Amino acid sequence: MHLLSILDLGNAVEDVFALAKEFKRRSRRKELEELLRGKTLAMIFEKASTRTRVSFEVAMAQLGGHALYLSPKEMQLGRGESIADTARTLSRYVDAIMIRAYRHGDVVELAGHASVPVINGLTDLEHPCQAASDFFTMLEVKGRLRGVKLAYVGDGNNVCHSLLLGSALLGVDFSCATPRGYEPRQEIVARAMEVAKESGATIEILRRPEEAVQGADFIYTDVWVSMGQESEAEKRMRVFRSYQVNSELLAHAPDARVMHCLPAKRGYEITDDVIDGDASIVWEQAENRLHVQKAILVRLLG
Ligand code: CP
Numbered sequence: 016m017h018l019l020s021i022l023d024l025g026n027a028v029e030d031v032f033a034l035a036k037e038f039k040r041r042s043r044r045k046e047l048e049e050l051l052r053g054k055t056l057a058m059i060f061e062k063a064s065t066r067t068r069v070s071f072e073v074a075m076a077q078l079g080g081h082a083l084y085l086s087p088k089e090m091q092l093g094r095g096e097s098i099a100d101t102a103r104t105l106s107r108y109v110d111a112i113m114i115r116a117y118r119h120g121d122v123v124e125l126a127g128h129a130s131v132p133v134i135n136g137l138t139d140l141e142h143p144c145q146a147a148s149d150f151f152t153m154l155e156v157k158g159r160l161r162g163v164k165l166a167y168v169g170d171g172n173n174v175c176h177s178l179l180l181g182s183a184l185l186g187v188d189f190s191c192a193t194p195r196g197y198e199p200r201q202e203i204v205a206r207a208m209e210v211a212k213e214s215g216a217t218i219e220i221l222r223r224p225e226e227a228v229q230g231a232d233f234i235y236t237d238v239w240v241s242m243g244q245e246s247e248a249e250k251r252m253r254v255f256r257s258y259q260v261n262s263e264l265l266a267h268a269p270d271a272r273v274m275h276c277l278p279a280k281r282g283y284e285i286t287d288d289v290i291d292g293d294a295s296i297v298w299e300q301a302e303n304r305l306h307v308q309k310a311i312l313v314r315l316l317g
């Protein structure tokens with residue numbers, strides 16, 4: 016099984032949450048598991064990372080396995096060796112491959128030629144490990160997911176896509192507010208609508224942040240300029256100006272907790288007082304990456 020989209024978790028998502036809860040409980044008692052003794056995870060990073068890299072590497076270490084950090088610049092991949100040949104070769108050495116790439120299609124291609132599980136560590140289309148971990152965080156806070164309302168404010172990007180699809184899978188009511196032209200991709204919305212028929216989740220794609228956050232249990236935002244979009248920075252800063260998660264917006268949903276996948280651009284998509292305030296659960300989110308990824312790794316490799 017590969018994990019390229021959050022939908023790939025399917026019914027296994029419940030097991031992942033249960034296992035993550037157990038890992039979190041044990042980590043507080045400093046008990047370490049050796050469930051992945053002798054297993055190796057290759058991690059290819061085309062882009063920067065703090066949380067994804069460190070949490071995967073620490074997860075493998077704490078499970079008795081090993082993680083290898085690989086940069087395409089230092090691999091033959093960077094000199095033109097094909098993705099397919101890289102996949103075939105790595106599959107002979109390691110037990111799974113995690114990849115953070117610019118193009119989702121490249122990850123699909125890697126998975127198509129790998130004989131070991133491939134895990135998407137962020138592409139232009141999705142960030143499934145982030146979203147899985149975020150739903151676990153919401154579950155911890157609310158004790159349930161079905162019928163919980165998640166409002167996403169800002170760019171309809173990779174993180175938004177995985178949250179949207181994950182909401183549809185888990186029965187979370189999802190509402191997002193984005194500027195015109197920055198909505199989540201149409202094919203993702205259509206897929207989410209289809210999946211939501213089964214879970215009963217409602218999906219709203221809106222324009223005004225104040226409308227999206229009405230009655231929200233969670234307000235989520237992400238950077239306005241994702242990795243690889245640096246050349247659009249000036250325009251994006253203008254377009255997203257009224258999509259800031261600040262105390263004024265929070266006043267429309269007084270009971271909502273605030274989420275951000277991080278890294279944050281403080282003073283842009285979120286203000287200091289909000290990210291550092293009582294409603295913020297961003298550090299819990301960051302911590303949970305470790306516990307949830309352990310669960311994902313054990314599920315895929317154990
Ligand atoms: N949220 C997240 O994936 O962070 P990194 O880019 O630091 O890995």
Ligand code: NVA
Nearest residue numbers: 172237241242277278
């Ligand atoms: N949307 C952001 C998420 C970073 C974790 C990006 O792609 O850069």
